[in-house]
Amino acid sequence: MTATPHLLVDPVRLEANLARTHAALAGLAVRPHAKTHKSLEVARRQLAAGAVGLSVATVSEAEVFARVCDDLFVAYPVFFDAERTARVRALAGRVRLTVGISGTDALPDVPGLRVLVEVDPGMGRSGAPAADAGRxxxxxxxxxxxxxxVFAFPGHSYSPDGRARAAADEARELARAVESLAAQGITARVVSGGSTPSVEFADRGVLTEYRPGVYVFGDAQQVELGTVTFDDVALSVVATVVARFEGRVVADAGSKVLGADRPAYASGFGRLPDHPGARITALSEHHATITGFDAPVGTRVRIVPNHVCSAVNLADELQVVGAQPWRVDARGCNV
Amino acid sequence: MTATPHLLVDPVRLEANLARTHAALAGLAVRPHAKTHKSLEVARRQLAAGAVGLSVATVSEAEVFARVCDDLFVAYPVFFDAERTARVRALAGRVRLTVGISGTDALPDVPGLRVLVEVDPGMGRSGAPAADAGRxxxxxxxxxxxxxxVFAFPGHSYSPDGRARAAADEARELARAVESLAAQGITARVVSGGSTPSVEFADRGVLTEYRPGVYVFGDAQQVELGTVTFDDVALSVVATVVARFEGRVVADAGSKVLGADRPAYASGFGRLPDHPGARITALSEHHATITGFDAPVGTRVRIVPNHVCSAVNLADELQVVGAQPWRVDARGCNV
Known part of the structure; x- marks a missing residue:
């Protein structure tokens, strides 16, 4: 038995998630975000299931995924200093590479590089106002x-009653951005958007491409947002009850395994899918304090992290039911 | 110039933190918690500055730090399955090893192993009630x-008005635990406690040993708790402004670099020590949204993470002012 804590993937559920979500997005190019899994093994399965290419967050992630994919989009407003410019030039010579830009302050000195203009879909994070996109x-x-x-990320879909609204906001702003480009005589052949919580609201009248990330595994956030059920979740942390006290137990999966993400709508710091009434009421680096659940010391439990992207990025490998472990090839690739 | 984002250590400030804190704890054995830095380079400096040994959180951390330290305490209620029992037996044959126990449900089958009984200092996380310690x-x-x-961790010292109270709670409960052992005819030669926020309140009438962790670097939590000032903080994340919009800028250090820790008392997701009025109002995996601050795209900024233990555990190495990088040797050592 592999020592706890560790991350465990159910590859049957993973394949079901790919098939179901890619089918739900029929008619759109699907370009999954590899930041969720950071694993070549998973990327290969996404491509086999019909993905047109991959999205990544950083140039170093692009360098890793170029080993298995020749069509990559860095969905981020990369800053092009000399070092990054050299790396992007080298990579663009090997694969079909596209990068995000969100302004005109520091445009890359990489002639012929493909770019998408990032548009703020009403989230207020990154992305230019739609009216500026043409300029x-x-x-x-x-x-x-x-x-x-043009592209956007409707991150405000991470809200229990915000999924449909965020998709509508995104479609409206991207449509405005397309018009803004047209006014400059530029045709937007790619209109890329999406997030896992907004898959079912994808606007085919505006979007040409969709970039889901978390869908491959699912996580407690997605369950609590209503996107999936625990039966769809393909990754969990296997932990052991290490201490038991009046009214609570402690398991050996803390924030250095689960990640510390805790959105306001979450019921705790992760969920025990086999014990729906259990709540992780506190999380330290190596302790999950669990109430509403009792079990002897030594009991193994499954914990679904709130945000699977964070949990995966803390691990060097993923255990896999019925198979050899998969490496987290792009763990820590932040630059 | 090293690409951003990266972690940067000021070794002069680090040595000053060691000297100041070890002096403040004069009369107590200082056993720093290596989970904060996970680095052999830092551990060597702590030992050179008078630490009697190191605390660690996991057996795998102990295995790493056994390379530079022959007196290790696993300050955690380790669960001893067959695999971990074998590893602890091997390690206890090489170094002076002590482990935590917090109950009698699964005592280790490692004859002669040194243990400390974990006591709840009123935090309500792990540790037995003091009255149970003797049993x-x-x-x-x-x-x-x-x-x-006996040992405790007064984690409720992480509260702006809770530092002195947590230290007092800890001293009271540890003293009770010592009495509980005495009633069984067992002398507590080691009474180990402490946290960085409660250093100045260390009770020398009860404690024999202190285990500070974060003190080596400091972080935004410690500044906002009032433990240190930004001038004491020895680790920051170097990030670049990648996008600039009305009322906000975005820097390229997100939760995969800073960690997602955000205690209720924090002013945001980290702090910019050179811009005291700036606030990190939102954090995504690769985006810090900063308000109260404006700078052109390409500007480098220093960000002090809320919780340095989380930030270090996301990195493979630490850049060091005036020296070669230090490896994060125990990154990801969770088992």
Whole structure:
């Protein structure tokens, strides 16, 4: 038995998640976000299940996934210092590479590089106002870049009653951005959006491409948002009850395994799918304090992390039911 | 210039933190918690500055730090399955090893192993009620273990007005635990406690040993708790402004670099020590959204993470001012 704590993947559920979500997105190009799994093994399965390519968050993630995928989109407003410019030039010579831009302050000096203009879909994080997209696109063209279109990430879909609204906000803002490009004589061939919570609300009248990430595994956030059920979740942390006190037990999976993510709507710091009434009321680096559940010291429990992207990035490998472990090839690839 | 984001250590401040805190704990054995830095380079400096040994959180951390330290305490109620029992036996044959126990349900089958009984100092996480400590110690002795004393972690010191109270709670409960052992004829030679926020309140009438962790680097939590100032903080994340919008900028250090820890008393998801009015109002995996601060795209900024233990555990190495990088040797050592 593998020592606890460790991450365990159910590959049957994973394949079911790919099939179900890719089918739900029929008619759109599906470009999954590899930041969730950071694993070449998972990337291969996404491509086999019909993904047109992969999204990544950093240039170093792109360098890793270029081993298995020749069509990569860095869905991030990369800052192009000399070091990163050299790396992007090298990578663009080997694969079909697209990067995000969200302004005109520091356009890349990589002639012919494909770019998408990032648009704020009403989340207020990154992305230009839709009305600015045409101006940014024109400046990018003038700088020798190839403008393929626009993209957004509707992160405000991570709200129990916000999924449909975030998808609608995103579609509206991306449509405005497409018009803004058209006013500059630039055609947006790619209109890329999406998040896992908003899959069922994907607007095919506006989007051409969708970038789901978490869908591959699912997590407690998705369950509590209503996107999936625990029966769909393909990754859990296997932990051991190490101490038992009046009214609580302690398991050996803390924030250095589960991640510390705890959105306001969450019921705790993760969930025990086999014990729906249990709550993780506190999380330290190596302790999950669990109430509403009792078991002897030594009992193994499954814990579904709140945010699977964080949990995976803390691990070097994923145990796999019925197979050899998968490496987290891009763990820590932040640059 | 090293690409951003990366972690940068100021070794002069680090040495000053060691000297100041070890001096503040004069009269107590100082056994720093290595989970904070996970680095052999830092451990060597702590030992050179007078630490009697190291605390660690897991057996795998102990295996790493056994390379530079022959006196290790696993300050955690380790569960002894067959695999971990074999590892602890091997390690106890090489170094002076002590482990925590917090009950009698699964005592280790490692004859002669030194143990400390974990006591709840009023935090309500792990640790037995003080009145049970004697019973647990007697059972441990009967099982062939060597009971050296008791320990606690006053984690409720992580509260702006809770530092002195947590130290007092801890001293009271540890004193009760010592009496509980005495009633069984067992002398507590070691009474180990402490946390960084409660250093200045260490009770020398009760404690014999202190286990500070975060003190080596400091972090935004410690500044906001009032333990240290930004001028004491020896580790920061170097990030780049990658996008600039009306009322906010985005830097390229997200939760996969800073960690997602955000206690209720924190002013945000980390702090910019050079810009005291700036606030990190939102954190995604690769985005820090910063308000109260404006700078052009490409500007480098220093960000002090809320919880340095989490940030270090996300990195493979630490850049060091004026020296070669230090490896995070025990990164991910959770088992």
């Amino acid at each position: 940014i696109a024109a400046a990018a063209q003038a700088a020798g870049l190839v403008v393929d279109g | 647990i110690a007697a059972a441990a002795q009967a099982a062939g273990l060597v009971v050296d004393g």
